[in-house]
Amino acid sequence: MAEAERRSIPELVTRYEYEPGLKDIYVEGSDDKAIIEGILEEQGVAGVAVFEISSVMVPSESGEETGCRRKVVKLSRALAQAFRGKELHVACVIDSDLDRATGAGENNALLLRTDYANMEMYFFTSDVFDRLNKQCLRRTRLTDHMVNSFMVSTLQSLFTIRCVNAKPEWHLECLRFGKLVSFGRGRFGFDLCEYVKRYLDKNSCGARRDEFLRHLEAVELPDGLDRRCFIHGHDFLSLLRVMLNTLRGKKMYGSEEVVFTLLRACANYASLAEEPMFVTILRRFG
DSSP: OOGGGOEEHHHHHHHHHHOTTOOEEEESSHHHHHHHHHHHHHTTOOSOEEEEGGGEEOBOTTSSBOOHHHHHHHHHHHHHHHTTTSOOOEEEEEOOTTHHHHOOOOOOTTEEEOSSSSGGGGGOSHHHHHHHHHHHOSSSOOOHHIIIIIIHHHHHHHHHHHHHHTSTTTOOOOOOOGGGEEEETTEEEEOHHHHHHHHHHHTTOGGGHHHHHHHHHHOOOOTTSOGGGGOOHHHHHHHHHHHHHHHHTSOOOOSHHHHHHHHHHHOOHHHHTTSHHHHHHHHHHO
16 A cells, blocks of 8 residues: 555544444554465455555654554554444454563454464464475475474574563664574584574673573463464574575575465465464454
8 A cells, every 4th residue: 555545543433433334454564464364265254354554654652653563553452442332343463472471462352462472373383394394395304303392492492582682671683593503413403502692792782691691591481371472483484494495405495485475375274264363353254
């Protein structure tokens, strides 16, 4: 949608007041839009429009626009307040992100969170990895150990780093980790200690290493939840890209976007539709 066509929140309120039959879903970005549209189509649900939040003008208090996730939350809050007690066929979908780990997060009638940390985690399944092995790899394939041991432990370590970085006293610039992933004798490895060192050095915080490590050790991920609640989507795609390129012996997959496209192509959308958040969407709009 062109800049001139973007709607303000007051314009959306007016739109829904005069057209109460509209069925709209707002999401953070294009991948989320494609996934939800794919599920709606697979389930035969028509008449629902899915919009990226970039189609809406959501200014911050200072007048400058904020991040996509926060924009979706603000839109949901504004519409929920404007239509309190009235029926509104609208949903605003966000990644759960760090909310389950930190206990933070806003709730209202229009806001839906992913069942796991992000949309990418709906594709972290054995079925998807099986199809990925058959379609993308040849002799050396992703094994259960590579996925369930190496990937999960590495990604959850990176997730705890993100939890620390979310604290006001840190907010450090992220560092890519692909060069610290090793492979030998059929097993992958990751040098977490070296990564933390480079991460802090990049942000001129090397002298605060002991302090950072204390914060890292203090992070306690809640028990009893699916492991996918504590894996960051971009980290997952980055690590999987490195692993696929390593197992193929050449850099076939040049970006995380390409890898996510592969995952979506390997997914069973009928199974995805059975996930709780998508069940809610289908019940609300079906």
